[in-house]
Amino acid sequence: MLLIKNGRVIDPASGTDARMDVLLDGDRIAAVGPNLTAASAEIVDAGAWVVAPGFIDLHCHLREPGDETSETIASGTRAAARGGFTAVCPMPNTRPVNDSAAVTRFILDRAAAAGAVRIWPIGAVSAGSRGEQLAEIAGMKEAGIVAVSDDGHPVASAKLLRQAMEYCAPLGLPVIDHCEEPSLFAGAVMREGPSSARLGLSGMPAATESIAVARDIQVAGLTQARLHVAHLSAANSLEMVREAKRRGLGVTCEVTPHHFTLTDEDVHYDTRFKVNPPIGSREDREALVAGLADGTVDAIATDHAPHEAPRKEVEFDRASFGMTGFETALALALSELYHSGRVGLARVVELFTTGPACVLGKTRRLARGEPADLTLFSLDHAWTFHAADSASLSRNSPFDGRAFRGAPMMTIVVGRIVFRR
Ligand code: DOR
């Protein structure tokens, strides 16, 4: 048994924000309340910390199978635990692609053997993510996937998206789309604008994303099924999601810490800032923060995308897209959203817990009988992120060397402490 004493318990599901104790017994929460006692329990003094339901990351890349020099399920989930995440959803763009029950089972077997946190895999929409015919979705659902996506690429056509949404609705699986119009994306390496012009780098306009978001929302209207927009980065896209929600469509979206923190002015020629979708303008960033505050955005997702050094230590044009994100996500949310006074603390917690859970049709609560998955964090702990000290096998973070206020302090998964700062 584990007794967490005197933490500031924030449970978005019940609206709780109060100093309380939480008692864990095995894999479940046994009690939440003031002045709990348990003779045989190990005591954790959480007096200086927030106690929240376990964080969920809807979007990451663990690279296993196929690219184990960049990341493995073991290293990636260790990094996730250090970031306060208790469950992470790896995208299917592995080698081979997770487009069959066999690959899903392989991932879950590796997770059971070596995973520090829970893994909720995402299966491919189409076979090989090639955009031709649907993948073995029902078989993958039976094996344990929680959603489908062709991430790395958009769902290739409106017809395929329609098929996937109609097929997935009765299975209760959301379709997650990496929204991108390929003809505008082709050849570009960052967001088009004054910065790309100054750097002489080829840019893609914000419409590269928002054209695809518009298509997808139309298909969501047609099917009345669940659509989730991955790593939304542009103000226009956000406005369309806001309007779709107003119309009552089942459309949700996620935003990454790098998109709510950085702007295209930060990019220079540093390949650690090369990511897809690319970092947007100042106006985009402000719109995303407003959407995070007002509920238009459902979740913060990391898009943790590790790449071994040879794929990043090359000319900007040739470098891979993507950056690591697990270990800096909460600290960025606390500094950019909470300490800046723009988003309340309960809302920040919601964006890491009940928000992503709801996208997957799950619940997340700090209550008796619920899974013993908890994230304990400090609002004020001062620290500096050093990519070289990361648990990830890759070092491609634009936040290397950044000083933070606030950090995950303890991560508890299935009643076990998997990370302690
Ligand atoms: O920057 C990105 N990296 N965007 C994606 O969509 C894919 C990801 C990756 O797998 O590296």
Ligand code: ZN
């Ligand atoms: Zn993507």
